[in-house]
Amino acid sequence: GIQVEQSPPDLILQEGANSTLRCNFSDSVNNLQWFHQNPWGQLINLFYIPSGTKQNGRLSATTVATERYSLLYISSSQTTDSGVYFCAVDTSGSRLTFGEGTQLTVNP
Amino acid sequence: NAGVTQTPKFRILKIGQSMTLQCTQDMNHNYMYWYRQDPGMGLKLIYYSVGAGITDKGEVPNGYNVSRSTTEDFPLRLELAAPSQTSVYFCASRLRGLAYEQYFGPGTRLTVT
Numbered sequence: 001g002i003q004v005e006q007s008p009p010d011l012i013l014q015e016g017a018n019s020t021l022r023c024n025f026s027d028s029v030n031n032l033q034w035f036h037q038n039p040w041g042q043l044i045n046l047f048y049i050p051s052g053t054k055q056n057g058r059l060s061a062t063t064v065a066t067e068r069y070s071l072l073y074i075s076s077s078q079t080t081d082s083g084v085y086f087c088a089v090d091t092s093g094s095r096l097t098f099g100e101g102t103q104l105t106v107n108p
Numbered sequence: 109n110a111g112v113t114q115t116p117k118f119r120i121l122k123i124g125q126s127m128t129l130q131c132t133q134d135m136n137h138n139y140m141y142w143y144r145q146d147p148g149m150g151l152k153l154i155y156y157s158v159g160a161g162i163t164d165k166g167e168v169p170n171g172y173n174v175s176r177s178t179t180e181d182f183p184l185r186l187e188l189a190a191p192s193q194t195s196v197y198f199c200a201s202r203l204r205g206l207a208y209e210q211y212f213g214p215g216t217r218l219t220v221t
């Protein structure tokens with residue numbers, strides 16, 4: 001099956017810093033999503049982005065499908081950005097495969 | 109729109125007991141999914157369904173059963189609970205087709221002791 005690798009596994013920032021999270025995948029994908037799991041365990045949809053670039057406030061994402069990677073940018077980080085960021089991909093049109101996530105801690 | 113709802117939120121089971129985790133969605137989504145998340149790990153697919161009456165195994169189906177009699181509901185049954193099934197269980201759904209995102213419920217935290 002498809003392999004999904006996220007880096008870095010852990011990231012600690014001071015409030016106001018910028019960061020880039022990476023997701024590499026081993027096969028062509030129909031779908032790629034980024035999720036934020038907050039400290040209460042809730043999974044929040046950030047982006048649906050099988051290719052191209054999208055922006056939503058301080059967050060943006062870029063997927064280069066031909067090179068099999070996606071990047072999530074967080075600018076001017078806030079303590080509420082803390083949590084785990086997951087990348088998930090779909091090759092079959094029916095099911096997502098998740099990476100192991102990046103644990104982000106933003107300190108005040 | 110309540111989205112994807114799950115009950116219960118928390119449950120403690122003794123080894124060997126059985127239970128059903130409930131999942132309902134009100135978005136008329138065709139596809140529904142059950143995942144488990146162990147501490148510090150990503151989500152792993154247990155079972156999924158592409159429509160009423162159709163179910164299929166994911167990566168980690170052993171020890172679980174599902175059924176899909178309606179579009180809205182997708183219950184997950186645990187038979188003979190084991191400590192290895194201690195986890196957080198998430199239900200998700202999406203529309204049929206290639207270009208639709210998946211939405212998750214709030215999760216059920218299950219402990220088997």
